[in-house]
Amino acid sequence: xxxxxxxxxxxxxxxxxxxxxxxxxxxxxxxxxxxxxxxxxxxxxxxxxxxxxxxxxxxxxxxxxxxxxxxxxxxxxxxxxxxxxxxxxxxxxxxxxxxxxxxxxxxxxxxxxxxxxxxxxxxxxxxxxxxxxxxxxxxxxxxxxxxxxxxxxxxxxxxxxxxxxxxxxxxxxxxxxxxxxxxxxxxxxxxxxxxxxxxxxxxxxxxxxxxxxxxxxxxxxxxxxxxxxxxxxxxxxxxxxxxxxx
Amino acid sequence: xxxxxxxxxxxxxxxxxxxxxxxxxxxxxxxxxxxxxxxxxxxxxxxxxxxxxxxxxxxxxxxxxxxxxxxxxxxxxxxxxxxxxxxxxxxxxxxxxxxxxxxxxxxxxxxxxxxxxxxxxxxxxxxxxxxxxxxxxxxxxxxxxxxxxxxxxxxxxxxxxxxxxxxxxxxxxxxxxxxxxxxxxxxxxxxxxxxxxxxxxxxxxxxxxxxxxxxxxxxxxxxxxxxxxxxxxxxxxxxxxxxxxxxxxxxxxxxxxxxxxxxxxxxxxxxxxxxxxxxxxxxxxxxxxxxxxxxxxxxxxxxxxxxxxxxxxx
Numbered sequence: 024x025x026x027x028x029x030x031x032x033x034x035x036x037x038x039x040x041x042x043x044x045x046x047x048x049x050x051x052x053x054x055x056x057x058x059x060x061x062x063x064x065x066x067x068x069x070x071x072x073x074x075x076x077x078x079x080x081x082x083x084x085x086x087x088x089x090x091x092x093x094x095x096x097x098x099x100x101x102x103x104x105x106x107x108x109x110x111x112x113x114x115x116x117x118x119x120x121x122x123x124x125x126x127x128x129x130x131x132x133x134x135x136x137x138x139x140x141x142x143x144x145x146x147x148x149x150x151x152x153x154x155x156x157x158x159x160x161x162x163x164x165x166x167x168x169x170x171x172x173x174x175x176x177x178x179x180x181x182x183x184x185x186x187x188x189x190x191x192x193x194x195x196x197x198x199x200x201x202x203x204x205x206x207x208x209x210x211x212x213x214x215x216x217x218x219x220x221x222x223x224x225x226x227x228x229x230x231x232x233x234x235x236x237x238x239x240x241x242x243x244x245x246x247x248x249x250x251x252x253x254x255x256x257x258x259x260x261x262x263x264x265x266x267x268x269x
Numbered sequence: 270x271x272x273x274x275x276x277x278x279x280x281x282x283x284x285x286x287x288x289x290x291x292x293x294x295x296x297x298x299x300x301x302x303x304x305x306x307x308x309x310x311x312x313x314x315x316x317x318x319x320x321x322x323x324x325x326x327x328x329x330x331x332x333x334x335x336x337x338x339x340x341x342x343x344x345x346x347x348x349x350x351x352x353x354x355x356x357x358x359x360x361x362x363x364x365x366x367x368x369x370x371x372x373x374x375x376x377x378x379x380x381x382x383x384x385x386x387x388x389x390x391x392x393x394x395x396x397x398x399x400x401x402x403x404x405x406x407x408x409x410x411x412x413x414x415x416x417x418x419x420x421x422x423x424x425x426x427x428x429x430x431x432x433x434x435x436x437x438x439x440x441x442x443x444x445x446x447x448x449x450x451x452x453x454x455x456x457x458x459x460x461x462x463x464x465x466x467x468x469x470x471x472x473x474x475x476x477x478x479x480x481x482x483x484x485x486x487x488x489x490x491x492x493x494x495x496x497x498x499x500x501x502x503x504x505x506x507x508x509x510x511x512x513x514x515x516x517x518x519x520x521x522x523x524x525x526x527x528x529x530x531x532x533x534x535x536x537x538x539x540x541x542x543x544x545x546x547x548x549x550x551x552x553x554x555x556x557x558x559x560x561x562x563x564x565x566x567x568x569x570x571x572x573x574x575x576x577x578x579x580x581x582x583x
Contacts, residue, residue: 034397036511036512036530036531037529037530037531039400039530040397040400040401042401049401060511060512061512117375118366118369118375118376118378119369119370119373119374119375119376119409120375122370144397144398144511144512145396145397146396147378147379147394147395147396147397147398147515148366148376148378149362149366149378149379150365150366150369150375150376150378151366152366153334153363153364153366153367153370154366154367154369154370154376156367157338157366157367157370157371158370161441162335162441162442163334163367163441163442164442165362165363166359166362166363168505178445181359182359182505182506183358183359183360183447184358184359184360184456184459185280185359185447185449186447186448186449187447187448188444188446188447188448189444189445189446189447189448190442190443190444190445191442191443191445192441192442192443193441196441201505202498202505202508202512202513203504203505233375233408234374234375234407234408234409235375235377235392235405235406235407235408235409236405236406236408237403237404237405237406238391238404238405238406239403239404240396240401240402240403240404241401241402241404242400242401242402243395243399243400243401243402243537243538244402246537246542246556246558247558249542249554249556249557249558249559249560250558250559250560251554251559251560251561251562252559252560252561253561254561254563254568255561255568255571255572255575256575258543258559258561258572259572259575259576259579261558261559262520262541262543262559263579266520266540266541266558266559268462268519268520268540268541269520269576269579
């Protein structure tokens with residue numbers, strides 16, 4: 024089975040992020056990065072799928088050339104090879120342009136299944152997976168928390184407002200991964216050593232223009248100063264008479 | 270941009286509030302709205318949707334996102350609309366990117382404001398789960414967006430013109446079963462009140478006081494910090510924060526939650542925030558409107574009794 028795991032390099036979830044003085048960009052100097060939380064789950068699912076069904080896992084990322092440390096880690100965790108579509112503007116590339124760059128590479132590589140996180144924890148679009156599938160004309164299941172793959176198709180469970188839904192889908196497919204699908208492994212020493220010899224190719228993709236322009240970026244507006252209350256009665260009174268939410 | 274197609278989810282014979290909020294967002298931005306809906310019961314709902322026109326997608330299989338996305342995009346083109354909106358619900362988040370791709374448009378997900386400045390649209394949404402607020406100008410041929418739940422006022426009214434559009438194409442994904450989430454459980458992203466607990470509760474059993482308080486409100490959902498979800502005390506569906514859900518309820522009560530940066534990002538746009546924590550230095554107090562430095566096991570039951578008493582009077 025040809026398996027692709029799409030991953031994105033994003034600021035770590037515990038990083039404080041600030042806006043540049045012109046209000047148009049993010050301060051990236053010294054910003055710590057990680058592979059997006061849900062993409063780690065996607066990579067793990069890709070490796071487990073290979074372990075169960077055989078095949079090869081290609082790690083695919085749109086990102087900076089300098090991000091290869093994070094991509095090497097994906098190879099240490101079980102990816103067989105990696106392709107980085109280099110884009111120094113990767114963090115502000117819109118969902119459509121990102122999806123189309125990935126689609127071109129997925130078509131060139133060929134695949135039976137593509138895994139990616141349900142959302143990248145930087146731009147929070149949660150769009151690239153279903154967009155890639157739609158451009159390819161493939162099936163897509165999103166925010167998957169349980170999965171069975173077989174010949175030509177699979178079954179997935181997803182959590183929705185209605186409850187836990189079971190979905191049947193055909194292959195090829197794009198599967199976006201939710202928390203709980205698996206426990207991503209750590210890279211072992213053996214994996215880290217092996218990763219140094221695995222192929223990591225950087226390519227310059229053809230990128231379409233964004234369909235979004237940044238008008239302004241800002242830190243979240245400060246909340247109005249709160250106060251301490253001394254007991255439950257004072258709290259109830261404040262919620263009823265000041266905030267009027269009770 | 271004058272016309273927007275808005276996808277309407279419905280349940281039990283009426284439109285979901287989150288979909289009416291998406292309609293409200295479109296109308297507030299000055300758009301004429303065409304509602305699109307599908308599935309069993311759509312006929313009964315269509316006339317009660319506050320839009321200029323409703324189009325029912327007919328003839329497809331049991332809900333298939335492939336068929337519905339293609340159908341919605343066809344309606345956008347057939348009606349000469351400038352774009353498409355849906356609520357950022359589970360279904361909307363799954364459907365909207367597919368519609369956008371059919372229109373070769375990007376998607377503005379989980380918007381918190383849609384306004385106009387002169388002839389230009391301005392969209393506000395959060396990056397990094399709310400650490401940065403981005404105001405963006407859409408520049409594509411079609412404007413496609415989803416609206417964050419509980420942020421926009423719901424549209425009201427009805428509609429007089431109801432049309433149909435046939436669904437076709439391949440259904441690559443089918444829903445084969447739904448295990449209901451129990452007795453009318455509110456989703457943490459949808460609920461007007463969220464009572465959330467953290468590691469300060471000490472154990473999974475500690476969440477009983479959180480559940481009791483949520484129960485007393487009647488319209489509250491239980492939320493959880495990442496720490497307690499990772500520890501397996503609570504399901505991920507309840508997690509609030511950067512790797513969980515971003516919520517904006519009218520009232521958010523944080524109990525035993527210290528307030529890690531990724532948690533604050535996920536709830537700081539809530540209407541009123543109450544923090545109850547033993548540690549007076551907990552960062553959660555920095556975003557709280559009302560802070561109570563106390564032992565949760567002492568004060569939360571008192572709060573529950575008081576809320577229950579008030580709710581029984583009203």
